[in-house]
Amino acid sequence: MERETLKKAMMECFKDGEFQSILKEIVAEAMAVKDAEIADLRDQLKKANTHINELEQYSRRLCVNVSGVPETPNESTDQIIMDLGKMAGVTVTPADLDRTHRIGKGTGGSPRIIIARFTNFSKRQEFYNSRRELRKPRPVRGSVVSTESAGKTFISDNLTRDNQHTMYVARCLKKEGKLHSAWTDVGRMKIRLREGGPTKIIRSLEELREAADPDYRPDADPGEPSDADREGFRPAQGRNRKSARK
Structure with a gap:
């Protein structure tokens, strides 16, 4: 009996306008606190993601992308980079290169991008800053890249x-x-x-x-x-x- 009486009293309270107003205020305050917490967490996440992206981009500072170079069987991507350097007036030696390779799987369509990681930043910059010279590449005897192909080559930053x-x-x-x-x-x-x-x-x-x-x-x-x-x-x-x- 007491349970039914309590239930009835509570139902009457919920019908009371003043009680409803107080309840709405309590809920609104609680929601405002939660919304502020969520907004703060989102802001922290955004800042963390930005920081991680910047760190990842910094880790790529020694790398460049080279696109537009035709693919050939058993090619040496190191030699391609060194020959492109010569055509642009920059000497690139094997000691200047850490890693080079094509990106992705071959599809038989456009040639895949070559990524080149240099061993030092100054040589990377020298190679990158000479990219405009490839618009009119210097002929290099025995080069694995033709002057025609070199003229269509594009060198860019390696981005996240x-x-x-x-x-x-x-x-x-x-x-x-x-x-x-x-x-x-x-x-x-x-x-x-x-x-x-x-x-x-x-x-x-x-x-x-x-x-x-x-x-x-x-x-x-x-x-x-x-x-x-x-x-x-x-x-x-x-x-x-x-x-x-x-």
Whole structure:
């Protein structure tokens, strides 16, 4: 009997407007605390992910991607890099190379990207900074790469997956006129919103959108970079693997 009486009393309380108001306030306060905790945890996670991405990108600072070089049976990717260096006016020796290999499985279509990890940063930069020289490559006797192929070669930073996607979105924004240019500098992502404007370093996709267009969402792949916008856009696919020297 006492149980039924208590149940009836509680039901009456729930019908009371003042009680409902107090209950709503208590629930709202509890939800606000939880929402704040969730927001704080999300912010911590975002910062942690950004930090991890930056560390991973830094670990790739000795690497470059080389695309557009035709594949041949039993090729030496080390020799390809050394010959491309000669064609660009840079001496690259076996001692300068830690690892080189193609990325991914061959499909019989476009040649796979070559990733090259150098043993020292200065040589990596010398090779990377000479990439424009390959537009008019020097002929090299006995080279495993023809001057025609070298002229179509593109050298770029080796980017993390997150940074690849951010630069893909940057390419979309550039094509739609929402920013003037975007490029990477040893993995650091940079943009310029207008011609002659200041250079802004961005650390994430969120920062790119905040700078260019907070509501932007790409709805189509803009395709491969043209000769006019080749700096910093070609995506790097995959992570470092063992050398494919032969």
